[in-house]
Amino acid sequence: MELTDEQIERQDFVDNAIFNLLNEINPSETELDWDIELIGNVRDCIQQEFSRRDICSAIEFYPEIGE
Numbered sequence: 001m002e003l004t005d006e007q008i009e010r011q012d013f014v015d016n017a018i019f020n021l022l023n024e025i026n027p028s029e030t031e032l033d034w035d036i037e038l039i040g041n042v043r044d045c046i047q048q049e050f051s052r053r054d055i056c057s058a059i060e061f062y063p064e065i066g067e
Helices: 005-025 036-052
Strands: none
């Protein structure tokens, strides 16, 4: 099953929002490089907390193939 355009847009939105947040809270003068592993780790933590607190399901937060 392929992701819809809307689901891909959601993934891009979440990943970009996390990347921007990481750069905003980074206390150094150096802007972070795009690092999908770091972004994914933060995304997973947020996704788990949102699911645990019944804010939204994991698939609503970040749709992935196979879920």
